[in-house]
Every structure is written in C-alpha cells, then in structure tokens.
Amino acid sequence: MLPEEWPIAAPAADQNAPARLAGRDRLSTVRTDFFLHPEERLTEQERALMTAMLHCLVGDIADELRAALPSGLSAANDDGNLRLVEVLVSRRLLDRPALVSLLLRRADEERIATAAAARSGRRESRVLQGLVSHADGAVAAAAMALILGRGKRRDRFGQCLLHFDDLPTAEAGSLVHSICAALRPELGGIVGSAAADRQLSEAARQVLASHDPGSGIEALTATLARMLDEEEDLGEEAIVAAAMEGEMTFVAEAVSRRSGIPADVVFDELLSADERRSMAVLRTAKLSRQVAASLLAGIGDLLGMANPGKAIDVFDALTDAEIESARTWLTTDQTYRDAVTALGFGHGKRTV
Incomplete structure (x- = not known):
C-alpha cells in the first residue's frame, strides 16, 4: 500500500519530516500508547474535533488578552496562535483534567447528535425550537437563549466550538494565566519583563472579568430544564x-x-x-x-x-x-x- 493511500503512513514517507526522538527516549510514552486498550483510544474524529476546539479556545483567549494590552500589540495570526498552543502543550499546561473532560464531553455530544440527526433526517432540534413558542414567556426566553448560545459555538463551517464561558471559573483562571505566561516572551521583548508582567496581569483581570459561567451551555440548559420543571412540563x-x-x-x-x-x-x-x-x-x-x-x-x-x-x-x-x-x-x-x-x-x- 502506498503512503498516499494510507494517511497515517504519509509523514513517514516525507523525507523532510522532523526527526523523531530516539526509541529509548520516548519508550515510556510508546509503552503506554502501544498497550492502551483499543476501546479506550480516541477515534480520529474525536481527536480532530477536540484538537480543533482546544486550538480555537486558546487562540480566542490569546487574542482577547492581546487586545487588552495597552502596548497595542496586535492579535497574532493563526500561525502565531498555533505556536502558542504548541508551547503550552509541550509544557503540559493544557493537560488539565477538567479541560480535557469538557473537550471529550463536547466530542461525545457532537457524535451522538450527529448520528441521531442522520437517523431522523432532521438537522435542527425540534424539541428546543418548539419551546421558543412556549406559553410561558420565561421558558420561551430560556429556550431562545440556549439556541442562540449554541449558535455561537459553531464556526462558519458548522464546526463545534468550546466557548470561554463554558469553562468552570477555576479552569478559566488557570487557562488565562497559563496563556499569559506563554505570551510573556512575546511582550517582554517589546516592553521589558517588568512591564510585561504588569500589563499581562491587568489583561488577565479584564478577560476574566468578562467570563460569565451563567452563559455556558450547561448553565443555559439547566435554566431551561428548571423552568420547564417549575411549569410541570x-x-x-x-x-x-x-x-x-x-x-x-x-x-x-x-x-x-x-x-x-x-x-x-x-x-x-x-x-x-x-x-x-x-x-x-x-x-x-x-x-x-x-x-x-x-x-x-x-x-x-x-x-x-x-x-x-x-x-x-x-x-x-x-x-x-x-x-x-x-x-x-x-x-x-x-x-x-x-x-x-x-x-x-x-x-x-x-x-x-
């Protein structure tokens, strides 16, 4: 089988591919991966979706932080944010149970919703859409808020996104400050390390002040369920x-x-x-x-x-x-x- 027919093998056929670590240097990781039970592995679809969501989330937060800086440092392009993610991943600063759990949950939700929609032949959720016309105005408003919130979590190609507000408060704080630390060399080269520390601390405060857990998908859904329960519906x-x-x-x-x-x-x-x-x-x-x-x-x-x-x-x-x-x-x-x-x-x- 040619490498072009088997995408997994393609990088190995690339003569310009970066050198891998020597076998013994990555033995512990290889042993874990090699003996991992197949049912516990991420599928390629799960891995791709979780990676895309993580990259978009980190990139969006980084852009918000840059926008809050008084130095006028412009938002980085996609390549710049990709390097930022690579730095954070290499230091395992994104390997956080709560964050990975939320990414996996979104992947599970997307998998089930996509399969269910294919079976029913309907692209839109009739259950939620129907609640927009509920006799109780509060229920109707809660349903509309959830629909709008879900719309914000899709990019222009329909790709599922993870929003900053979906993160728990503690997790949002940890992620913002980790990204600030990764941005420090970029800013420090312009204004100096002391000024960079002050400006990044203030930028982090501003971004975290905008964090609204009540606008997260789980919170919006919980509000709708509570209101329906109160109406005995x-x-x-x-x-x-x-x-x-x-x-x-x-x-x-x-x-x-x-x-x-x-x-x-x-x-x-x-x-x-x-x-x-x-x-x-x-x-x-x-x-x-x-x-x-x-x-x-x-x-x-x-x-x-x-x-x-x-x-x-x-x-x-x-x-x-x-x-x-x-x-x-x-x-x-x-x-x-x-x-x-x-x-x-x-x-x-x-x-x-």
Whole structure:
C-alpha cells in the first residue's frame, strides 16, 4: 500500500519530516500508547474535533488578552496562535483534567447528535425550537437563549466550538494565566519583563472579568430544564423526544432535576457503556420502563449499549435498595468517589 493511500503512513514517507526522538527516549510514552486498550483510544474524529476546539479556545483567549494590552500589540495570526498552543502543550499546561473532560464531553455530544440527526433526517432540534413558542414567556426566553448560545459555538463551517464561558471559573483562571505566561516572551521583548508582567496581569483581570459561567451551555440548559420543571412540563415525553434528537445535555439536566444527581454525573453514567450504571441513573429519576425501552431502542447503541434486551432486563431487576444506594453514591462529592475508587474500596465505578 502506498503512503498516499494510507494517511497515517504519509509523514513517514516525507523525507523532510522532523526527526523523531530516539526509541529509548520516548519508550515510556510508546509503552503506554502501544498497550492502551483499543476501546479506550480516541477515534480520529474525536481527536480532530477536540484538537480543533482546544486550538480555537486558546487562540480566542490569546487574542482577547492581546487586545487588552495597552502596548497595542496586535492579535497574532493563526500561525502565531498555533505556536502558542504548541508551547503550552509541550509544557503540559493544557493537560488539565477538567479541560480535557469538557473537550471529550463536547466530542461525545457532537457524535451522538450527529448520528441521531442522520437517523431522523432532521438537522435542527425540534424539541428546543418548539419551546421558543412556549406559553410561558420565561421558558420561551430560556429556550431562545440556549439556541442562540449554541449558535455561537459553531464556526462558519458548522464546526463545534468550546466557548470561554463554558469553562468552570477555576479552569478559566488557570487557562488565562497559563496563556499569559506563554505570551510573556512575546511582550517582554517589546516592553521589558517588568512591564510585561504588569500589563499581562491587568489583561488577565479584564478577560476574566468578562467570563460569565451563567452563559455556558450547561448553565443555559439547566435554566431551561428548571423552568420547564417549575411549569410541570419536564415530563417523560420531553425527555424521550430530546434523546431521540441526541440532545444529551438536555436529557442529563432533565434526569438531574428528577433524581437530584448532578447533571455532569448523570451524563457520565448514561455514557458509561455499562448497562447497570445507565439503568440505575434512569431508575433514580423514576422514569418508566417504557421510557427506558424507548431510549435503548433509539440511541442505546450510541450510548455504548448494543443489546437493548440485556439493558432492559437490568432495569427491571434493580431493587429499591440498589436504586437508593446508587443515588447516595452519585450524590457524594466527586473527590470522595475518586478517592474511594483509588483506594480500591467498594466496586470502583459501579454505582450499585
């Protein structure tokens, strides 16, 4: 097979390709990568989407920081921002659990939504669009705010983006200051290191002041779900309809409202590819067997459950005690759950 027919091999055929590290110098990384279970690897689509989102996010923040500088330093071009990302990646300053988790979540959302849209033949979400004309004005406004927010997270080619406001407050602060540190040599060469430190600190303050977590997609979706719940319109039909359209963030927020389990935890449980964990979280929300069966028949394979019959048997077999145990475990602090798992107590990621 020629390299042109196999893109992965193409760089190796490039006589001008940069030299790789000697084998033993990268042995630890190669061992980890070589023995990684295939099911745990990122697909090429996931890697490409997550990389594009990360590059755009870092580039947008860097441009905002440059615009806030009094020195008049102009925004860099794409090549300049690419080098900035490369510097941050090389020092592992972007290898942050919360940031990578959010990138992966967006990739999962995009995968499921795209597949669901292909099955239904509809490009737009009828569930959200229909809520814009809701009888309650607050619900209609919340639905419109979510639709507009989602529109801002697409580039001109329809590519999914991660917005600065989607980041948790602590993560936004860490990322902004890391980018400032990477910009320091660029600015310091113009105004000197002391002036660069002062100007970058002020620029970071201005950019962080504009950060609005309440405008993040999860926050906007949570607001809509809360308002629908208050109007007693967050019923099973709405959850099934949203699931059939691949609206997993909305489904997670709806289940969260009904179960008391945090929405991000619900999302992880539904996408765990573990029938017991997924069915347990549905039972904590007191969803009916018919709803569970509809979800499994419609998007079960997209959630990693290829055998609906097996999953619905698990749904039926769960006892009240097991359901309450799952609710108790999933409402504990994430740090506590991680520590319990790390210490080998209980059953790790199992919820019941």
